[in-house]
Amino acid sequence: MDKKILIVEDDVVFCKLLTRFLRKNGFEVMDAQSGKDALELVNLNKFELAVLDYRLPDMTGIEILKEVKRKNPKSKIILITRYGDQDVASKAIDSGADAFISKPINPDELLQVILGFE
Template identity: 40%
Template sequence: METSRTILIVDDDKSILRTFTRILQKNGYKIETAETGKEAIEKVIDKHYDLALLDIRLPDMDGTELLAKIKEQMLNTIKIMITGFPSLESGVKALDEGADAYLVKPVKPEDLLMLIKEKLKLIK
């Protein structure tokens, strides 16, 4: 049941954090946010998340660098990379580091929800 699913959103853009949080909470997900890679690392040490939305461009580190640092703590977490600056290189790097999906901003709410629902079906 989705209502018990917890999602971590990592993005330095406060409007993205607010928008994604509102959309996902409205659909029954529990949301936590982080604005930096360092903050995200601290959160995943203490808590399990069912899914993480990670921005590629963060103020203190690249999102794929963050993914590399946290993937051991997030073995059973769906990891979706998000970027407003897509490139083949960043997409390949994200997938190589263990991302389960790669989304390009702006993301339509219905597309985001559909992807999250589909990916969460993979974990019980």
């Protein structure tokens, strides 16, 4: 697999856990812990998939989603959040997210969602 994935999660330990897990499963993965860092990566790379935390210290995952889609409209987006309310889910889908997952996330379940896009 040569799918390039962006993970944006402000929980550093969880972010690195997902990054390592997806790399072990054959993906090229880049990660960021803030919206600012994520946007820098988006401007320098083309991601086929982005896994975005909704609540970040400096912006929302939806703001990053819009930039990823602007740069590569075919990118798939998975939005994740601890705050699994319907408002966030519908806002994410309306903004172009392809999937929405509530925390806590099981990495194997995330992998199944990712593989489902192929």
